[in-house]
Amino acid sequence: MDTLSAGVQYNDFTGTVAADISDNRALAKHLVSVGKAETDERVVGFRISSGENRGTPVTEVSLVAYLLRSDEFDPNPTDVRAVEISVTPGEALAFFKRFDLVAMRRGVDFSQTRVDGPHYD
Template sequence: MGQENFHASVQYGDFKGTAAADRRDHDSISKYLENQGLVNEGEFLVGIEAYSSELMGKAQVTDVSVTALVTKYEGYDDVQAAVDSGNPLKVRKIRFDMPLVDFFSLFKRFEISISSHGMIDQRDIIFDD
């Protein structure tokens, strides 16, 4: 059993930032996990990590390494109460690879905002239209 802080991290950290996504109503990542038999009865999806390594300048469709984090707490309110307790949340990691296009198709919208070493992350910026 291990413990870690949930955040994005890569070898050099040249770019850091935030991500946001809207789940699909029917073909969501939760439904994908269920259809693949990867989640157990009563498990709740609390996090997703996606990792891709360099393509070495090759234009190709590649797989993304996905880690889904699930917990045994039932429903959003119980999970939130567990998180609010201040104790580390006990999760099970489910690791699998899938085509990048398939991964993004599990979301309605997906945005990643990264800046050099995170210097403008969560900061106001002014720009010319």
């Protein structure tokens, strides 16, 4: 599995994700408060994952943040540092104003499909 690409054991579903940064709760500040980041580091990526589950409610997920030490935004960093914290799913989503994950079953092509029911454009 590529470090910066999502993947699980069987990849039965794959897709895309998009998120807007929260106006009220900054992941970088939280990481500083729990001793995982320095004040001059900025979050340039993240991963939220859940391990093996036997059909029970998930009460904890892993949140890995990719940190860059830079005064300015660098669109092509050469090195980032990864740190991990355990949080509830609700705590993980609280770092984002909006969070949208779309996954499709492996082998299914929706490119010509009309969706009947709730959806976002």
